[in-house]
Amino acid sequence: MTWLITGGAGYIGAHVARAMVAAGERVVVLDDRSSGVVDRLPDAVTLVEGSASDRALLDRVLADHAVSGVVHLAAKKQVGESVEKPLLYYRENVAGLAVLLEAVVAAGVRRFLFSSSAAVYGVPDVDLITEETPCLPINPYGETKLTGEWLVRATGKAHGLSTACLRYFNVAGAAAPELADTGVFNIVPMMFERLTHGEAPRIFGDDYPTPDGTCIRDYIHVADLAEAHLAVARRLDETGAGDLTLNVGRGEGVSVRELADVIGEVTGSDLKPVVEPRRAGDAPKAVASAARITGELGWTAxxxxxxxxxxxxxxxxxxxxxxxP
Structure with a gap:
């Protein structure tokens, strides 16, 4: 087996690459370096620089490295940017995926693992989000991920691929300091940035119907997420694995205020969070049911x-x- 990881020099991709190499898998990474950091990759990984929607390059990589499975993580992923630039997101996340799948089918690759998102669910009013919860995304990013899932499943059914779509919840942490997220788009680095500049972390809304009034979310360590990818990839190795659609989370909710308290303890900051108005589209609660991935693979965070x-x-x-601070 050789696995191609698209976007493998990114924050999540590099963790997946390291986990797979550590488990003895052969890995080649395709990354355009728009947000990837090459130094994150283990020495055993071959890096090919380029776009995951470049058909000629894909044909060469799949053939030259005898690729037998693909983990597709390369994508645009900022919600706000997707609202401002929907055409860019549909071109990169949907049209680009179609090109990749065409190359995969032509090369005879039979395993495909797709990086999806909890954004496909939108803002469901349920205690636990299961894989059967209706998907009603509220922004172009979530729409492209849901469309990507449809495309992956349809291709798998038509061409005999074993496929998996992993719906990530809120990813944080690092397996090693050099692998840490260098972007400031998620809540943990956003709070870190504020503290670094001597500013109080922000909480958007404290009047939600939750115990402390702040939104509740499911957070997963990126190292756990990488191990989930390995477990799913190995399931796809099995004959007749079919299609899997799996939430990847801890199944436990943490409020924004609780998270801010932990961040204050860890950083040693005594700056108390400031409350600002609610943001449009924030659900009071979004917590994964992790029962299916545990039942299917024996994996838990x-x-x-x-x-x-x-x-x-x-x-x-x-x-x-x-x-x-």
Missing amino acids: RRSVREMVESAWEGWCLHHPGAR
Whole structure:
């Protein structure tokens, strides 16, 4: 087996690459380096620089490396940007995926793992989000991920591929400081950035119907997420694996205020969060049911929210010298 990981030099991709290499899998990474960091990759990984929607390049990579499975993580993923630039998101996340799948089918590759998102669900009013919860995305990013799932499943059914669509919830942490998220688009690095500049973290709304009035979310350590990818990839190795659609989360909710408290403890900051108006589209609660992935694969998340914050802070300080408040 050789696995091609698209977007494999990115934050999540590099963790997946390391987990697969550590488990003895052969890995080649295709990354356009728009947000990827080459130094994140293990020495055993071959890096090919280029776009996952470049058909001629894909044909060469799949043939030259005898690729037998693909983990597709390359995508545009900022919700706000997707609202401003829907054409870009549909071109990159949907049209680009179609080109990749065409190359996969032509090369005879029979395993395809697709990086989806909990954004496909929108804002369901349920205690636990299962894979059967209706998908009603509320922004172009979520729409492209749901459309991508449809395309992957249809291709698998038509051409005999074993496929999986993984719906990530909120990813945080780092397996090692050098692998930390260098972007400031998710809640943990956003709070870190505020503290680094001597500013109080922000909480958007404290009047939700939750115990402390702030939104509740399901957070998963990126190292757990990488191990989930490995478990799913190995299931796809099995003959007749068919299609899997799986939530990847801890199945436990943490409020924004609780998360801010942990961040304050870990960073040593005594700055109290400030409350600002609600943001449009924020659900009061979004927590995954992880029962299906546990039942199918025996996988469960092992790391705590505190471990996520501690490892993320260590990585933040590595990339931002003198960051401690």
